[in-house]
Amino acid sequence: MISRRAQIARLRRVAVAALRHYDLPEGRLRFVSHGENTTFRLSCPDGDFLVRVHRPQRHGRDSDTPAAVASEIAWLDALRAHTELQVPRALRTPDDAATVQASAAGMTRTCSVLHWMDGRIHESSPRPAQLRLLGEAMATLHHHADSWTPPPGFTRISWDASAFFGDVMIYGETPAAQCWELLPAELRSRFDAVAERMTGVLATETDVGLIHADLHLGNALFVGGQVKLIDFDDCGTGPRLYDLAVALWELRDGERYAEFRDALLTGYLGRRPIDVARLDDYIALRQLAFDLWFTGTAQVNPAFAADLDGVHRWSLAMLDLVEGGVSGRRVRVG
Template identity: 55%
Template sequence: MPELESKRAQVARIRRTAVRALADFPVEEPRLTFIAHGENTTFRVDSRDARYLLRVHRPNRHGPGVDSRLAVGSELDWLAALQADTELNVPTPIRARSGQWTTVADGLVCSLLGWQAGRMQSANPRPVHFRRLGGVLARLHDQASGWTPPAGFVRMRWDWETFFGNTMEYGGVSAAGCWDLLPAPVRAQFDEIARRMRTVMADLGSGPDVFGLIHADLHLENALFDRDTVRLIDFDDCGFGYWLYDLAVPLWEYRSHPDHAEIRAALLAGYAETRELPDLTHLDNFIATRDVAFGLWFAGMAQVNPSFAADLNKVMTSIQKALTQAL
């Protein structure tokens, strides 16, 4: 692996880009506070009368040949529709002075969202959090099932090719290249899941009873809790995929949790209160699919981000252990 630019240097460089991007948005006297440097680089923006989230998006985030500006703008189209059609608490997309959802600074697409307040419960999850999250997912899927995206809507399609083929790019590395970065035991496990899911997804098809517009990353760190209110964040992975995958994502990290059975039952019960559950036969297969998606992403990001590189061996060992028990 080539020597990586330090995280501090990367963030300092992207912060300069963020300052330039903010000039294109109607925010008075902004003050930036760094939040995270991962898939995107994010900053809290405080102004005289409001708080925002500024995202500087990674190039080729949505796959080679996909216009990132169109893809991010499509994400924000859905957020605007969710606010118009539902009572779900999702980030408010903020238009640039140009009237567009995004701007470009130093060649990077940037977007601005209203701030979402609340507490993450990922470190101390209880079944009630999953029950509320299940209800939110059901309402999200209901809106997606009845909504017609505008012309030019561009988002990922989370099908077999995207999960297991060479559609995506992670950290500047093609998906095929990320497969080659995997330790041999993990690669063998991922190959087995790919073989299994080729049959599963072919049998399921892509009809509206199983497939539609999903969040695709709604784990407990992307849900903020404020009493009975759940506020959703980070729609960066949203695209067309299996309803089951959206249910698998929040369960994935808690397979070994002592309260896993209660957590799983609560998520599904919360969903069923609002919307009929999809066939759950392959839920565990989709949880394993999440291992593949996460592992490939982490392997690619480790090639450009020193924080990911430092944790790569630990993460791969954890994935191998979890799949050894699951497969």
């Protein structure tokens, strides 16, 4: 495993190569994140932009990465055109391409550029008012997807049992089936039980459509009483209740969980109905998906590897919490 610094340096060269395809003046390129994709912030006379270097097979082993990213951008364009939601706006090349193929440091990657969005993230300092705003925005997102007809060639992740429990996804560079094998025995047994329970639930779920699939407070920007939604990289077709579960997942083990849950549901239900009877089951599903992703990413990312044992312990504690129906008890470990 090469060092994190070396990985970022190589991918920065790819980002620089990608920017040559856009009609932008020279500017300062600063590192933002290196997790699922690797991102950089470009500051130049034309404004600020988010440069995304997309991981191959990010959307599944058989996915077409350029088509998948272009499809994400197509939904963002539609949301901006037909709703009041504030979501990222893609920058297109002079020939109107939504993505480019860029090569450097012996690798070729799909890249895209979004206009930078300002705002404050409250993931570590949540307030009920923020959850209410997030619930309203999420309902608007789902309502739009109910009536929107995607363009030809639209392709995104299908968040079904095969994606959650099978070998469809590639995490880091590790197939999902191998990630299951890397789990500690006790956690593997507990996740097997979640998979057995949720396979039937997913098969009979009726409220299914396009979802964000990663809409927690870390992917919401708050400015002046408004919320902006970012990071649609996981978006695809799945149960709408999964989106609500993701929003509450990291709050589930906190003392104010009931307050946050009520605020999110108040916002959502004011705009769109939904059955939340299985909310805790979907929170368990999110914990499973997160741990598998973290396990695979840890095989190629030293920063993730250092935290992996703590994440496994947190998963066991979270399953104890949601399967026991307990509320408001801090269980985060590591």
